[in-house]
Amino acid sequence: MSVQEGVRPEVDAATVSRAEICIAACADAWRGDGEILASPMLTVPTIAARTARATFEPDLLLSDGESRLYTGTWAIGETPPADRIEGYVPFRRIFDILWSGKRHVMMSPSQVDRFGNANIxxxxxxxxxxxxxxxxxxxxxxTVNHPTSYWVPRHSARVFVERVDMVAGVGYDRAAAVGGDVARDLDIRRVVTNLAVLDFGGPDHTARLVSVHPGVTVDEVVGATGFALDVPADVPESRLPTAEELRIIREVVDPRGLRDKEVRA
Amino acid sequence: MTDKRMTEDEVVAELRSGMTIGIGGWGSRRKPMSLVRALCRSDLQDLTIVSYGGPDVGLLLAAGKVEHLVYGFVSLDSIPLEPHFRAARESGAVTVSEWDEGMLQWGLYAAASRLSFLPLRSGLGSDVPAVNPDLKTVTSPYADGTEYLAVPALNLDAALVHLNRADASGNGQYLGPDAYFDDLFCGAAERAYVSCERIVPTAELTAAAPVQSLLVRRSDVRGVVEAPKGAHFTTCEPDYGRDEAFQREYAQAAADDESWAAFADRYLSGDEAAYQAAVADRTLEAAR
Structure with a gap:
């Protein structure tokens, strides 16, 4: 055997697109979630959730966005075969699940503030x-019932604002003001953008820069953010997808390259 | 069993201006569009509409029938924003109660259960209470003392839903992927009207589909309308899917007054039979 077992094939960074970096960063939002319903909106999060389940988070539940849960991994735009149905989740049952807390959604807001309040x-x-x-x-x-993450395909000061016009998704300051269950359960895991990954690990649960995507500078991210972002002294680069993740993304989930329509660069 | 068969216009004749009317379905899915079109043709005004909204809300807004809207969203699904809804909001032409989607279910369930409210966590901390100042909270009387949003009952004067099959006395059946909240709309309403693709003998309902597909009981239903293609251009699976080409034409026509007038003249100036004929002509043209 020429390849040692357990050694991963190398990924050549030059061949990895920005969209693929974003997919790996979105997939990581569900890392450690176990047996809960992953509910992605838009293309990149959908590819990411399926890639996460196909690789490091095998117990996730995934729906077709209509009313069925499916096992296995399938392409964007494709309906999996009926023998892979494992559950029935009409909208009413989605409410049951979300109220139970066993769900992690990734939405795409038009505005987000430094406490994670989001406007759609x-x-x-x-x-x-x-x-x-x-x-x-x-x-x-x-937002007040289960973990929520956000995907922002175009990071700009028009999205990341000092105050959102209408709080649809609840942020940490609002949740703290309510207290009780709401403050306890609010969990805005991360915000993935075309430039960077943020979380709310700054002072008083404010937005913090977690990593910048390869080829992006910290200054670019700060300049494209309309509020004071917490920037640690040392900001790492966002990770590359693994070779297996890239295979799933390119050959199984998104062979038509729809990811590049959502993230240009 | 009472024969409750009616026409769309007979249903609308039982409704009054100023009523609160709930409309079943979800977005651009299984909407009672033939009943909505009949409402648009009527002289009713100042309606309050409760809906997981789609083109039902859009058509009623375009026809000037709506005073107040209660919704969690208004969308055409494959086209995210309903153009008439967007125009009405941006011109301030309609007052709204914009609620979390789950709140809408809870309000309907409270009404159907003859409760004045139901407690819910959803909505707390958001701006939903701020833009709906009539919403109040309630504190658990138990040791936990938790504060909840007290979602008020959405009592409806009438409900309109579209199902795949029904019998003549109002037992309604869905055969598609999701019941949506149609049974709750019917339960929350003083009078519920079910349109359906086909009215069949009662025995036929369970001959081809499991008993669980019987969604609406006749005791909740005042009238049944046989309306083939009645959900057009929304989905009515498995009978038919969404007419995406027509929906695009609808959305494009809504962009300005002139093109909307032409659309309304072509499709909405006559009765339901004229509408269906105009749609059939369009399909033939497209095939050529």
Whole structure:
């Protein structure tokens, strides 16, 4: 045998796209979650959740976004075969699961502040918004019931703002003000963007820079963030996907390369 | 068993201006669109609409029927933002109660269970209470003393839902992937009306599908409308999927008054039969 067992094949950093870095960073959001429902929105988080389950987090539950849970790994846009159905999760049961806490969602907000308050509802004055977005949808309930992460495909000072116009997803300062179960269970795990990974490990649960993607400087991230970001003295680079993760991403989940439409660079 | 068969226009004739009307389905999925189109043709006004909203809300807004909206979202699913809803919000043309999706379920369940409210964690800490100042909290009377949002009952004057099959007395059946909240809408309403793809003899309901697919009981239903393609252009699986091409045309037409007038003239100026004929013509044209 020419390759030692247990030694991973090398990944050539030059061949890894920014989207693939983002997918690995999103996948890590679910690391350690075990047997809970992973609910990704948008393309990169969807690829990430399936990649996480196919590699380091095999007990995750994954749905088709409609009403069925499936085993195995399948491509974006594809419906898995019926013999891989393992559960029935119509919307009403999704509410049951989210209220039970056994879920971790990754949403894509239009605004986020330094305490993790997130807006998917509307921009401007709520009574007459300058731009109506989706509405609060499930964000208020998601954030106070189970872990939540965010995916921001375009990191900018328009997204990362001092104050969000409408708090749909609850952040740490708001949760602390409510106290009780809400403060105990609020868990905004991480924010992955096209430039960096943030969490809320700064003073008083404020946003902190965890890592910058290869090729991105700390100054770029700080400049594209509209609030004071906690920047540790030493900020590492975001990790590369493993060879096995890259195989899953490129050959199994996203052979059509939809990830590059969501993250350019 | 009472024969409750009616037409869309007979249903609408039982409704009044100012009523609170709940509409079943979810986004652009299994919406009672033929009943919504009949509402749009009527002279009813100032309605309060409760919905996991899709083009039902859009059409009613475009027809000027809505005074107040209660929703968790209004979306066309494959097109994230409902264009008429967006326009109505951005022009301030409608007042709204924007709730968390789970709150809507709880409000309907409270109404169906004849409770004035149900406690829920969801909504606390968010701006939902701030923009809905009528919402109140309640403290657990038990030792934990936990504070919850007291989601008020969503008592409906009428509910409109669309199912795959029903019998003539109102036993309704869904055959698709999700019941959504249609049974709760019916339970929360003074009068519930079920449209369906086909009215069948009662015995046929369970001949082809499991008993669990019987979603709505006749004791909750006042009228049944046979409405083939009644959910068009939303999904009604397994009978048919969403008419994505038509939905795109709808969304593009909503972009400005002139194109919307042309769309309304082509599709919405006549009765339901005229609508279905215009849609069939369009499909034929597209095939050529």
């Amino acid at each position: 509802s509307a921009l401007g004055e709520f009574a007459k918004p300058t731009r109506q977005l989706l509405g609060v949808r499930g964000a208020p309930g998601n």
